[in-house]
Amino acid sequence: MSTVISVRIKKEIKEELEKHGIDIDQEVRKFLEELYLKVKAKEYVNSWIELLKGVKPSEEGFSERSVREDRESH
Template sequence: MSVVIGVRIPKKLKEELEQLGIDYAREIREYLQRRVKEEKAKKLAEALDKLIEQTIEKDYSTSWIREERESRS
């Protein structure tokens, strides 16, 4: 299923697109699809960075606590 999105552009730009044979509807669709893909990848990378950071902090805390306990023995 698809929906229609309206975009206002200068008349001169539309004329130039048509003169050059550029399928602007396809160009806009492809651009929006690419942007969605980029944003999803960015959010995934941020989530992975956060997970890695938490894991590193947890591992550091665990090893630090272990060292402290062993030094007291």
């Protein structure tokens, strides 16, 4: 589903962009789609931060011991 938005710009700007072969509709659409992706990414990062706030950090040396145990078990 899509919706229509309308934007007013100076006639001079529109004419200059069109003179240089720029598709204004496509550029505005592309900009808004990229902005949407950035907003969604920020939402996901913020939700991950909230989720990880409740996780306590591993104790000192945990990774080293874990890797060593794994290697020695084979």
